[in-house]
Amino acid sequence: xxxxxxxxxxxxxxxxxxLDEHKLHGTFLRSFQRLSSSGRGTVAPPDELIVxxxxxxxxQRGHDxxxxxxxxxxxxxxxxxxxxxxALLFHLRGGDRGVVEDVSRPTLKEVRGGWxxxxxxxQKEISEAKIVRDxxxxxxxxxxxxxxxxxxxDPAVLLTRPAWLLCHRILGLAKLHLRLxxxxxxxxxHGLLHQALCEALRKQLQGYYEVLAQLMSCEGLSLRSLxxxxxxxxxxxxxxxxxxxxxxxxxGGALSSMVFASxxxxxxxxxxxxxxxxxxxxxxxxSMIRAWMTEGELQDPYGEFFVxxxxxxxxxxxxxxxxxxxxxxxPSFISLExxxxxxxxxxxxxxxxxxxxRTWSPEPLGTSELLPEEEIGASFDLASRVERLSSKTNEHxxxxxxxxxxxxxxxxxxxxxxxxxxxxxxxxxxDALQEELDIDANxxxxxxxxxxxxxxxxxxxxxxxSVDVLGRLGIKxxxxxxxxxxxxxxxxxxxxxxxxxxxxxxxxxxKYDRAFSFLWKLRRVSHALAASWNQHMALQxxxxxxxxxxxxxxxxxxxxxxxxxxxxxRHEMHHFVQNVQSYVLEVxxxxxxxxxxxxxxxxDLDEVISQHERYLAxxxxxxxxxxxxxxxxxxxxxxxSLVLEFCTLQEQACASCFEVAAVEEEESVEAVxxxxxxxxxxxxxxxxxxxxxxxASTFQMKLQLFLRxxxxxxxxxxxxxxxxxxxxxxxxRLEM
Numbered sequence: 001x002x003x004x005x006x007x008x009x010x011x012x013x014x015x016x017x018x019l020d021e022h023k024l025h026g027t028f029l030r031s032f033q034r035l036s037s038s039g040r041g042t043v044a045p046p047d048e049l050i051v052x053x054x055x056x057x058x059x060q061r062g063h064d065x066x067x068x069x070x071x072x073x074x075x076x077x078x079x080x081x082x083x084x085x086x087a088l089l090f091h092l093r094g095g096d097r098g099v100v101e102d103v104s105r106p107t108l109k110e111v112r113g114g115w116x117x118x119x120x121x122x123q124k125e126i127s128e129a130k131i132v133r134d135x136x137x138x139x140x141x142x143x144x145x146x147x148x149x150x151x152x153x154d155p156a157v158l159l160t161r162p163a164w165l166l167c168h169r170i171l172g173l174a175k176l177h178l179r180l181x182x183x184x185x186x187x188x189x190h191g192l193l194h195q196a197l198c199e200a201l202r203k204q205l206q207g208y209y210e211v212l213a214q215l216m217s218c219e220g221l222s223l224r225s226l227x228x229x230x231x232x233x234x235x236x237x238x239x240x241x242x243x244x245x246x247x248x249x250x251x252g253g254a255l256s257s258m259v260f261a262s263x264x265x266x267x268x269x270x271x272x273x274x275x276x277x278x279x280x281x282x283x284x285x286x287s288m289i290r291a292w293m294t295e296g297e298l299q300d301p302y303g304e305f306f307v308x309x310x311x312x313x314x315x316x317x318x319x320x321x322x323x324x325x326x327x328x329x330x331p332s333f334i335s336l337e338x339x340x341x342x343x344x345x346x347x348x349x350x351x352x353x354x355x356x357x358r359t360w361s362p363e364p365l366g367t368s369e370l371l372p373e374e375e376i377g378a379s380f381d382l383a384s385r386v387e388r389l390s391s392k393t394n395e396h397x398x399x400x401x402x403x404x405x406x407x408x409x410x411x412x413x414x415x416x417x418x419x420x421x422x423x424x425x426x427x428x429x430x431d432a433l434q435e436e437l438d439i440d441a442n443x444x445x446x447x448x449x450x451x452x453x454x455x456x457x458x459x460x461x462x463x464x465x466s467v468d469v470l471g472r473l474g475i476k477x478x479x480x481x482x483x484x485x486x487x488x489x490x491x492x493x494x495x496x497x498x499x500x501x502x503x504x505x506x507x508x509x510x511k512y513d514r515a516f517s518f519l520w521k522l523r524r525v526s527h528a529l530a531a532s533w534n535q536h537m538a539l540q541x542x543x544x545x546x547x548x549x550x551x552x553x554x555x556x557x558x559x560x561x562x563x564x565x566x567x568x569x570r571h572e573m574h575h576f577v578q579n580v581q582s583y584v585l586e587v588x589x590x591x592x593x594x595x596x597x598x599x600x601x602x603x604d605l606d607e608v609i610s611q612h613e614r615y616l617a618x619x620x621x622x623x624x625x626x627x628x629x630x631x632x633x634x635x636x637x638x639x640x641s642l643v644l645e646f647c648t649l650q651e652q653a654c655a656s657c658f659e660v661a662a663v664e665e666e667e668s669v670e671a672v673x674x675x676x677x678x679x680x681x682x683x684x685x686x687x688x689x690x691x692x693x694x695x696a697s698t699f700q701m702k703l704q705l706f707l708r709x710x711x712x713x714x715x716x717x718x719x720x721x722x723x724x725x726x727x728x729x730x731x732x733r734l735e736m
C-alpha cells in the first residue's frame with residue numbers, strides 16, 4: 001500500500017462517516033501536505049515524541065507496557081516510511097497535549113491546552129476564545145466566522161478531533177435551540193392549549209438565554225468549561241425537545257395528558273419542568289371549565305374541551321341530547337366521574353336559564369391554578385371546587401323543579417288519574433261513560449267525552465285538586481282497529497310542558513298510557529262484575545217477592561238453576577280479578593313510596609329522572625308490561641276477556657228472566673205457556689246454562705295456563721325471582 005493510500009485510509013477511518021466528500025478530500029490534502037513536509041525543519045522525530053508521550057501515560061498508570069510495545073512495532077516498519085506514518089498517527093491521535101505544523105511553516109510547536117485551531121483561508125491561527133465566542137453566538141442562532149446558520153462547522157476551519165467532538169456536542173444544543181425556537185413560533189391556529197404549550201416553551205427559552213448571557217460575560221472561558229456549564233441547559237432542552245415531538249398531532253385535553261404523563265420520571269429536573277409547563281398548559285382548560293360551570297358557555301373555538309354541544313338538538317331535548325362528553329379529550333388527571341359532574345353542572349346552568357327561564361348566578365369557581373404545590377401526582381383541588389359548585393347548582397335545580405314547578409304534585413296527579421289511584425273519580429267516570437264506550441270505537445267523539453270527564457271530576461274528590469292539575473287533564477283516543485269498542489281506545493291524557501318534560505318525556509308518557517290501558521281494563525272488569533252482581537240481586541229479590549203457581553214454580557226453578565250457575569262462576573272470576581287487582585295496587589303503592597324516598601335523596605336532575613324511571617319500571621313489572629312478561633300479560637288479558645264475556649252472558653240471562661216475569665204478570669197461564677214456547681227468551685235459559693258450562697271450563701283451562709306461565713317466569717327470572725314468586729303465591733289462592 002502506498003503512502004498516499006495509507007493516508008487516505010487513515011483519514012477516512014478517523015473522520016465522521018457523514019462528512020461530505022469535499023470536506024474529506026480537503027482534510028486528506030492538508031494531512032498529506034503535513035506528511036510531505038515532515039522531513040524539513042529542525043523538530044524532534046515523531047517516534048521520539050511518541051515515546052515521550054507514552055512514557056508520560058506510563059507514569060500516570062504505573063507501568064511502561066505501551067512504550068515497549070511501541071518500540072517492538074516500530075522495529076518492524078521500514079525506516080524510510082516509518083517517520084511520515086508515525087507523524088500522521090501522532091497528529092491524528094487526540095489527547096491532552098498535541099503538536100501540529102503550520103502550513104506556511106513546516107515546523108511543529110506545542111499549543112496551550114492541547115488545542116491547535118487554524119484557518120486555511122487566511123493562514124492564521126484561531127484562538128480558543130474566538131471559538132468559544134462563536135459557539136455562544138451559534139447557541140443563540142446567530143451565524144459567525146467559524147459556524148454557519150445551520151450550526152455546522154465552517155469547512156475552512158481546521159480543528160483537532162477533541163475540539164471537533166466538543167464543538168459537535170455544543171452545536172447539538174444549538175440545533176435543539178433552533179428547533180424549539182421554530183416550534184414556539186408555530187402556535188397560531190393549533191388550539192389554545194397548544195398556544196399555551198408554546199408560550200411555556202418560550203418562557204423556558206428565556207431561562208436558556210439568561211444562561212448564555214452569563215456565559216458571554218465570563219472571561220477566559222475555555223471550550224471544556226463551556227461544555228461543562230452547558231450540561232444543565234442541555235438536559236432541559238432535551239426534555240423540551242422530546243415534549244415538542246410528543247405533542248405533534250396531539251390535540252386538546254389529550255395534550256395536557258401527554259404533558260402530565262411526561263412528569264412521571266425518576267429525573268427530578270424533568271418532574272419540575274413538566275409541572276411548570278403543565279401549569280401553563282391547563283390554564284386555557286381551567287378557563288373553559290370555569291366558563292362552562294358558571295355561565296353554561298362553551299368557550300372552545302378549537303374544539304379542545306371534553307364537553308361538546310350539538311347545535312341541531314331542539315330545546316326540548318337539551319338535557320338528554322344537547323351536551324355530551326368527548327372521552328378522548330378528558331385529561332388523564334381528571335377522572336370520568338369528575339368530568340361527568342362538570343358536564344352535569346353546565347347542563348344544569350343552561351337548563352335553569354333556557355328551560356326554566358330563571359336566572360342563576362353560582363359562586364365563582366376560583367382563579368387559582370389547577371395543580372397543587374406539592375408534587376405533580378398529588379390530587380388536585382379542582383375536585384373539591386367542582387364538587388362544591390356542582391352540589392349547589394344541582395341542588396338549586398332540584399328545588400326549583402320540586403317547589404316552583406311542582407314536580408311532586410304532577411307526579412301525584414299522574415298516579416291519581418293515569419294510574420287510577422283516585423278511586424271515587426274512576427268509579428264515577430266509569431258509571432258516566434258506560435253507554436258512550438259500549439258503542440263502536442269509530443262512533444265516539446272526544447268533545448262528547450270531555451263533558452263527561454268534567455262531570456266526573458265535579459262528582460268526586462278530584463275537584464279539590466289544583467286548577468293547574470285539572471287544567472292539564474284531558475282525553476285522547478287512539479286509532480281504533482276493526483271490531484274495537486270505545487273501551488278499547490279510551491285514554492286519559494295529562495298535558496306536560498317545559499321544564500317538566502325532562503322527567504315526563506314522550507317515551508315516559510307512552511309507558512303511562514300502556515299502564516293506563518291495562519289498569520283501565522282491570523277496573524272495567526271489576527266494575528262489570530259489580531254491575532252483574534247488582535243485576536243478579538235485583539232479579540233475586542224480584543223472584544222471592546212474587547208468588548207463582550205450578551207452572552210458575554217450574555219456570556222459577558229453571559231460572560234459579562241458571563242464576564246459581566252464574567253465581568258460582570262469578571265468584572270464581574271475582575276471586576281472580578280481586579287477587580290480580582290487589583297485587584297490582586300493592587305494587588303501585590310500594591313503588592310510589594320508594595319514589596318519594598328516592599326524590600328526597602336526589603342531589604341532581606339525573607337522579608330525579610333515574611328514580612322516576614325506576615318507579616315506572618316497577619309499575620310495568622306489576623302490570624305485567626315489562627319485557628319478558630308478554631306471555632303473562634296475554635294470559636291475564638284472555639282471562640279478563642272471559643270475565644267480560646260472562647258479564648254479557650249473565651246480562652242476557654237476567655234480561656230473559658225479567659221478561660218472563662213481566663209476561664206472567666200481565667197474561668194468563670195459557671198465554672204464558674204460548675209465549676214461553678214461541679219466544680226466543682224461553683230457550684235462552686237452557687242455552688245460557690250451556691254457555692256458562694263452556695265458559696267455566698274455558699276459564700279454568702286459561703287460569704291453569706296462566707299459573708303455569710307464572711311458575712315458568714319465576715324459574716327463568718334472576719333478579720326478580722322473589723317478585724314473581726309473590727305473584728304465584730298471591731294468585732294460588734284461586735285454588736283454595
